[in-house]
Amino acid sequence: MKNIVCLILATVLLFSLCIAPALAEDQIVINLFYEHPSTDALQRIIDAFEAKYPQYKVNWIEAPASQDVSHDMLVTSLAAGESIYDVFSCNVIWPAEFSQAGYCLAVDRFLDDSELDLDNFSDGYINAYTFQGKMWGLPWYGNVGILYYRTDIIDTPPETWDELIEKAGEAAGKEGTSFGYVLQAAQYEGLVCNALEFISAYGGTIVDGDGNITINNDGVRAGLTEMKKLVDEAKVPENYSSFMENECQVAFGNGDAVFMRTWPGYYANAKNPEKSKISDKFAVAKLPAGSAGSASTLGGWGWMINKNSEHPQAAWDFISFVTGPEGQKINAIVGGQLPTYMPLYDDEEVLAANPHFADMKNAIEAACTRPVSPIYTALSESMQINISALLAGQKSVDEAVLAMEAEMNEKLAEYNK
Numbered sequence: 305m306k307n308i309v310c311l312i313l314a315t316v317l318l319f320s321l322c323i324a325p326a327l328a329e330d331q332i333v334i335n336l337f338y339e340h341p342s343t344d345a346l347q348r349i350i351d352a353f354e355a356k357y358p359q360y361k362v363n364w365i366e367a368p369a370s371q372d373v374s375h376d377m378l379v380t381s382l383a384a385g386e387s388i389y390d391v392f393s394c395n396v397i398w399p400a401e402f403s404q405a406g407y408c409l410a411v412d413r414f415l416d417d418s419e420l421d422l423d424n425f426s427d428g429y430i431n432a433y434t435f436q437g438k439m440w441g442l443p444w445y446g447n448v449g450i451l452y453y454r455t456d457i458i459d460t461p462p463e464t465w466d467e468l469i470e471k472a473g474e475a476a477g478k479e480g481t482s483f484g485y486v487l488q489a490a491q492y493e494g495l496v497c498n499a500l501e502f503i504s505a506y507g508g509t510i511v512d513g514d515g516n517i518t519i520n521n522d523g524v525r526a527g528l529t530e531m532k533k534l535v536d537e538a539k540v541p542e543n544y545s546s547f548m549e550n551e552c553q554v555a556f557g558n559g560d561a562v563f564m565r566t567w568p569g570y571y572a573n574a575k576n577p578e579k580s581k582i583s584d585k586f587a588v589a590k591l592p593a594g595s596a597g598s599a600s601t602l603g604g605w606g607w608m609i610n611k612n613s614e615h616p617q618a619a620w621d622f623i624s625f626v627t628g629p630e631g632q633k634i635n636a637i638v639g640g641q642l643p644t645y646m647p648l649y650d651d652e653e654v655l656a657a658n659p660h661f662a663d664m665k666n667a668i669e670a671a672c673t674r675p676v677s678p679i680y681t682a683l684s685e686s687m688q689i690n691i692s693a694l695l696a697g698q699k700s701v702d703e704a705v706l707a708m709e710a711e712m713n714e715k716l717a718e719y720n721k
């Protein structure tokens with residue numbers, strides 16, 4: 305795996321050097337690491353940034369589509385102390401790991417002189433970027449898991465997971481559909497996001513406020529039992545275990561699925577008749593409830609500065625622009641992504657482009673976070689492996705829960721040594 309990551313890194317570097325932008329005298333290049341986009345939003349933000357700050361030129365180095373591979377590429381480069389990337393986008397679950405490992409720069413010293421007012425950002429996201437009393441980046445767009453459903457098949461969205469499983473099982477096959485429900489169930493981070501929604505909807509917890517592993521509890525068992533029932537009875541695709549966001553969205557957009565769980569950012573593409581066959585036949589709703597209510601996982605992405613960047617001020621100017629009101633407004637209107645800069649939920653142009661945002665402000669504030677831990681990636685890996693085995697029928701709920709508890713405690717003990 306390490307070799308593959310190194311090879312990709314070398315190729316990306318070579319490629320980026322070949323396409324480095326032409327520079328005017330005294331211009332500083334900001335090297336940025338971000339995946340291939342599905343909309344023009346980031347390019348439009350970069351254009352606006354370069355127009356405002358002519359002293360900078362942004363060089364976009366494309367990250368791989370898989371966020372787990374991107375994560376490993378970044379870690380390999382940052383752990384080696386390289387300065388290839390000045391700024392990089394980061395998943396909401398990475399700040400504790402990256403700051404603890406010394407990969408990113410604390411931004412507090414820039415904030416003191418900045419016009420950016422952190423009070424305008426969602427508290428949950430500010431907390432996500434705060435670790436040991438400092439801010440390690442800035443939140444960009446928000447994400448919460450939501451339910452997409454076909455309005456030509458389903459009159460009112462189901463209120464409980466039991467009801468959803470029943471309706472999905474009955475409705476699969478209607479109006480040319482093949483699947484009742486599609487979810488992110490490949491063995492990767494998206495599976496943990498989906499599982500956490502079941503776990504939290506049944507009152508389960510994974511860690512407590514002090515970082516102790518609490519996963520061996522009845523809420524977790526009830527949530528995972530319901531998730532297994534869904535995979536068995538809701539007519540999910542046979543190859544559901546290879547489904548990530550893209551596979552789900554392609555299936556739903558093609559008119560193959562009655563229900564889909566994914567993020568709000570897909571809404572703009574689903575509404576676009578050039579990209580979807582169901583543009584006028586779907587709506588979104590909150591996820592169904594379990595015995596403790598409805599729960600959505602908090603996702604989202606932000607920006608960090610490489611601790612070894614040769615141009616920290618330029619890097620700050622970029623990340624504060626992209627995550628500030630101008631950058632987030634473009635990302636909301638052109639990219640259809642949820643702002644973490646809260647005044648934009650009252651912005652008429654943002655709401656005209658995204659009428660469903662009116663309900664999303666509260667959803668962001670109520671969403672459940674994944675454990676904040678420097679070893680989150682290791683904890684998540686244990687969940688990914690054991691929940692995959694449970695869904696495939698290779699482990700019972702009890703076996704999966706006990707295995708996760710033992711592995712997570714072992715990883716924590718190893719880290720605390």
Ligand code: GLC
Pocket residue numbers: 395396397446447488493494495497549567602603604605
């Ligand atoms: C989205 C979320 C991110 C999450 C991922 C899982 O990108 O924003 O937080 O980890 O999906 O697939």
